[in-house]
């Protein structure tokens with residue numbers, strides 16, 4: 001994608017390559033075939049320093065910017081997008097815990113999060129509320145000693161094994177988004193009910209499930225982001241995550257292209273190598289162009305964010321383009337491999353990548369919501385020239 005910006009970033013990238021080669025590439029098909037979340041890999045990712053990429057060095061993280069963490073996401077997603085997303089959700093949560101957690105919250109949870117002894121999850125979406133996240137109905141009621149949380153969350157990455165959850169809940173429906181707060185809830189707190197894992201082709205590595213909160217009582221010290229701050233915090237996190245998703249699409253496209261090039265070099269039809277047919281070459285050329293374009297948009301969005309700009313539109317452009325490009329490019333790479341391209345159990349990741357590319361159309365905001373963001377910026381009232 002681009003060069004790491006410093007030695008710490010280069011070390012993180014090496015660690016990601018080593019982690020993927022040793023623990024993910026060969027195992028990933030089994031996540032799908034056995035429908036399992038590989039929770040055992042999270043502490044190994046912690047050992048490799050992949051769980052605190054954006055957390056400050058003084059807290060035990062790597063202190064990287066968004067561009068460098070995007071490169072790590074690309075490497076991990078080339079091996080398995082579901083697991084890459086799981087680790088990204090966790091690492092983003094660790095970074096915000098380090099940044100805005102109270103001294104007590106940081107002391108209680110940060111070391112365990114960075115080591116992967118607790119797995120982090122972000123609980124915003126609900127069964128009846130996705131894109132329109134200001135309308136969540138999970139409630140937070142004040143009590144004498146803290147809060148009681150009630151409601152149901154859906155589509156929770158890492159939910160099946162989460163040890164620490166950031167739960168978004170409404171404290172006062174009359175306040176709309178300003179009433180939403182977030183709370184830190186331990187995975188085994190009384191009243192936390194995990195629903196069965198989702199059947200999710202291309203996404204078993206993300207451990208997605210629903211979570212019901214049955215009057216979960218938490219203390220005052222569980223408040224993570226106060227009403228008025230939580231929704232803004234969620235949107236900031238989602239913005240960062242969109243760049244990560246775009247980078248993951250780059251990883252899946254690059255890996256698909258590599259496998260397709262290998263496959264067409266090694267097979268013949270009608271008396272000539274398949275790779276000599278111009279129709280095949282052009283599909284691969286188009287996939288390569290889409291990969292280049294996605295890389296550039298991803299890099300631009302990350303650079304804008306790292307330069308301190310809000311980068312909301314750049315992140316939306318990158319994520320929208322990446323999801324669309326990945327679906328087409330991976331599908332074309334699969335096509336030139338012949339029918340073996342669709343197999344989950346043939347030693348290549350294309351079927352997983354193709355299914356995961358579909359998932360990216362909803363991760364961190366539907367593709368249409370990226371268009372809402374882009375169109376809103378386009379349609380902003382302009383100053384009319386005198």
Ligand SMILES: Cc1cc2nc3c(=O)[nH]c(=O)nc-3n(C[C@H](O)[C@H](O)[C@H](O)COP(=O)(O)OP(=O)(O)OC[C@H]3O[C@@H](n4cnc5c(N)ncnc54)[C@H](O)[C@@H]3O)c2cc1C
Nearest residue numbers: 122123124125129130131155156157359362364365366368
């Ligand atoms: C693999 C995976 C992991 C996820 N992990 C998490 C997680 O960890 N935590 C979490 O909180 N959520 C998570 N999500 C949920 C994700 O954020 C939502 O799926 C997403 O926000 C879209 O919401 P929805 O699926 O409810 O779609 P809806 O909001 O019901 O929308 C349905 C469709 O309507 C269209 N649409 C909606 N609004 C508009 C509009 N304004 N203009 C035009 N079209 C529109 C879009 O086509 C959209 O796909 C995850 C999702 C997936 C697929």
